[in-house]
Amino acid sequence: MKDPETPPVVAPLPSGSQPSYETGALRLALGLAPGRPFNLGTLLSDRLCEQGHGGRLALVWENHGGLRKDFTFDDLRRYSDVWAATLADLGIVAGDRVCLFLDRVPDLYFAFLGILKLGAVAQPLFSQFMADALEVRLADADTRAVITTARHVEKVRSVRARLPGLAWVILTDVKPGAAPVLGAGETAMNAESAPARAFTPFPASDDSPSLLHYTSGTTGRPKGAQHVHGSVLSQFATTRHVLDLRPEDVYWCTADPGWVTGTSYGIIGPWAVGATQAVFEAGFSAPRWYDFIARHRVTVFYTAPTAIRMLMKSPPPAAEQLVSLRHMCSVGEPLNPAAVLWAEKTMGRPFYDTYWQTETGAIMISNVPGLPIKPGSMGKPVPGIEAAILDAQTHRPITTPGAAGLLAFRPPWPSMFRGYFKAEQTYKGKFVGGYYLTGDRGSVDGDGYYWFVGRDDDVINTAGHLVGPFEVESALLRHPAVAESAAVSKPDPTYGEVVKSFIVLRPGHPGSDELKLDIMNFVRKHLSPLAMPHAIDFVDKLPKTRSGKILRRMLRAQEWGEPVGDLSSLDD
C-alpha cells in the first residue's frame, strides 16, 4: 500500500493546461532543486525509488518466442548499478564511449542507465549493422567497450584488430560452460544473474556528455551527434505534452534504441514521466503487433510511417484489440495523408505526426492533442521552440505563407546536440545567421502549420532512417564489378524513400539481373539492410561537373520526376 505522503511520480498538471516548457518548472516537476546537478541514469531509475515508487512497473519485456519479463523501477536501479560497477571494474571511466550493440534485450536498457550512472557515454548502434558500418562508427568514436550478444559478436570480432582503442567486448548472454568461448579482451555480464552492487553515480552536470548517436550526412563518414544529461528536460516536456504520456500509461515505442527515437522516447522520456514501457523484441508482424497492444493494454503508441504503411497492407485488427489505445504518434519521415485517414478509419484514431532529428534530441514541431490535424502537416513548433523557414541564399526568414525554404530552429534548447564527435567544423557549419539548419526544406502556411518539402541535400531517408550516399558508394566500390557509382533516393510507397544506385561496370563484367542481385546483397552484407539499393541501373557514365563531382541531384530529380535545375556545370 502506498504511503499517503508519497509524492506523485511527476507533479500533476492543472486541468486543461499545457505543460510548461520553462526549464525551471520542468526541473521542479522532476523533483530537482533549482541549479542542483543530476545524473540522467539516476534520474530515470533511482529517483522514483527514492520517492517511494520503486515497486511501479517500469518495463514489460516480451520476445518473439513469448517469453515475458517484468521489471520495476527498483529492478532498474539494481541492475543499472550492477552495470555501472562492472564497467568501472573493467577500467571504463567517465567520458569513455561504450557501445550498445544489442537487440532489444533487457540488458540493453539496464546497461544504458549504468553507462550514464558511470558518467560514460552510451553509443547505441543498430544491431542490424554489418561489419563495415560497425567499424566506421567504432573507429570514429574510439569506443572503449562494446556490449553485445552471441548473435552479433562475430561482427565485432571481425573488425576488432583494427580498433586499438577497444579494450573490452562484453557479452550479455553467455551461459556458464556454453559456447561461445570468450576470447582475449572479452568478458561476460548479465545483470539479472549478477549479485547486487552499490554504486555512487557520477556527479553529472546538465552539460555532461551522455549519448553519442551516429547519423549520416551527404559527404564523408557518419557523424556522432553528442548529447548531454540535461537533454532530459526537452524529452520530459515533449513526452508529457506531445505523447501525452502519464505515469499510469502503458507505452509502446517501436523504435530501436540504435536510433535516437529509441533512446529519447524509448528510454529517457517515458521513464522520466514514470510510465510503464512495453518492449517487443521481435520483427514486424501486423497480427502480432495488434495482439501485443491488446494483451498489454497499451495506451500510447509511437511508431513510424513505414510501419503504419506496412500495417495498411495487412489485415485490419479486430475492433476489441485496440480498445486500450488513447493516443498514437508517428516519427521519422512525413506521414502521408492517406495514413492519417486510414488510421482514423481502421484504428479508431489518428496518428499525430512529430518532427525532429538526431541533432535536435527531442520533438521540435508536432501535432498535439487539442490542435486540429491537417493531414500531411507536421503541425506547429512545440512551446519554447522558435522555428523558421529561411531563404536559401540570404538565410533570412521567409514570411510568405506556403513558400518553401530551409527549415531552421533558433538555438538553444535543452536537448540540442552539443557537437559532432571530433568534427567541430562540421558542427559549426550547421549554424548560420543565428539558426540551426536542419538540412530539410519546408514551408509554413497562414495558420502556422509546418509542411515538409524534402531534403536540402543528398541524404536518403529510408524507413525513417538517414543513409549517406557516400557510405553506400564506398561500399559499392568494393564490389569487383563496380567501377563507379552514385546513390540517390527513389520514392517508394512503403518506405517513403529507398536507395537507388547508378553503376558503371568494370570491363569484363556485363550487366545482368543476377549481377544486380549480387550487388544488392553485397551492400546489405557489408553495411546494413537499410543501405541496400532497392534498384540498380547500369549506365555507361555518370553525370559529373567539370571538376569531376558526381551530380547526384540530376539523378535524384529524374527519379522523383522533378526539374533537374541548373546544369551549366555539367561536363559534356
Next chain:
Amino acid sequence: MPDDQQIAQTILDYITREYADALQGAPIDANTPLISSGLIDSLSMVSLKMFLDQTYCVRIPDAEASAEAFDSASALVTLLRRLGVK
C-alpha cells in the same frame, strides 16, 4: 516441375547462404518465422523478392510483398503458387 518441398528448400538454401550474417547459425526450416521473429529485417525482403522473381520467372506485385507473405519459406511457397508458379 518442382513440388512445394523443393521450392521451400531452394528458398531455405538461398536464405541460409545469403543471410548467414543475420542468422548467425540459427537453424531454420520451412515454417521458421523470418520477418516477424526479427531474424531478417523487413527491408531485406526486396533482395529476396528479386531472387524469387528471377528464379521462378514471376513478378511478385508490391501489394503482395507483405511481411506476412514473406515470413517463412512455406508462406512464400503459398504466394508463388497463387501467382501461378508451376
